[in-house]
Amino acid sequence: MKTKIALLILFISSGLFAQEQKMTDAEIASFKQDVNVVAKKIKTLSTDFVQYKHLDFLSKDIETSGKMVFKEPALLQWQYKKPYNYSIVFKNGKILINDEGKKSAVDIGNSKIFARINKLIVGSVSGNMFDDKEFTISYFKLKGQNLAKFIPKDATLKKYIKQIELTFDKEEATVVQVKLLESSEDYTRIVLKNKVINAKIDDSVFTN
């Protein structure tokens, strides 16, 4: 019985390893181009998301969900709707927060991490992040998906985020999942779904 289980585990795990296959240089080039072509067409993007906060000592991931809206060149809104209302807007070098009706603003100058995360999220939909000098990037193939792993080069950023993983839909070449791994083995996983590209989005969406 034990051997059977061991074999099964071996089989499953080797199966998992087989699923995540390193891209060849040619594949990397074509993947980057695909993402860039699509990204260049994106003027607006809105998507629902579900966020799973995984902490090793908890029995269950903490699940929150809401909507993300992006508009060129750098307007971004993250809005948590469940189980609480919390909305954050990146706009003109400022972060606007609406926390259950309580409003505040932060200058991005004081919050480099937010600025970087914003740049990365916006970068992943606008296509200009693979050239970034800030990360060591590796590329993998999954079933129907592509995966890019970013390891920060900057020591400050590295303190907060050990690695960022972006999963792309192979056909659409857009991001379907963002995973932020912290220095310990804890992570935040954000799944994007019901994506709408280039619908008309008014600037007024980005007031909080």
Add this chain to the structure above:
Amino acid sequence: MQKSTIQFLLINYFLAIVLVSCGSVTKNYTPKKLDKTAYDVPYFSDSKTDYVYKTNISVYGNELSGIFIAKKISDTTHRIVFTTEFGNKLMDFEISENDFKVNSIVSELDRKILINTLKEDFRLLLKKQYLIQEQFENESNDIYKSADGKRDNYIFISKKDQKLEKIVHASKTKEKFTLFFHSENNIFAEKIQIIHQNIKLKIELNYFKSE
């Protein structure tokens, strides 16, 4: 001569103030015969429960919000993590009656005075048992006094439904900070407020159910 008289009067006056304020913590309460020698706090006591709260911290006019997570990881110890809404970990502590360990803290919050204040707050919040030396009552509460080093904790239990409503942490002369609890079932606190009387610090926790 006159000078020393004034001094004497001043000292007396000062003493009088001290003596008056000495009684201030319990002066509105009526002493009562002890009906128990220990009180067990129901909140945060289940090792299977993830205690997850949306949190707002207001400190000297600055607002900070995020997610507060507490979990009982052993008989004596709780793990406490505070993250942003995005999930970035800001603080990670392990706390028990006698031990305190900082697993991690972002450099912006790494201030001794802040850590020590939170340590005191959280230790009281998560404390599972209070030994009682004196008992009082007012109109709506039974009030138990529990010694805590040089200070005391006053535990307020509602007469109506026997729920823990409030814990006041006080020196001999004045209140330092107060924990307010709101609980539907007396097992779990849905809403908690930690309010400091001597510094401008207020922590509000609102339980939320993950879907």
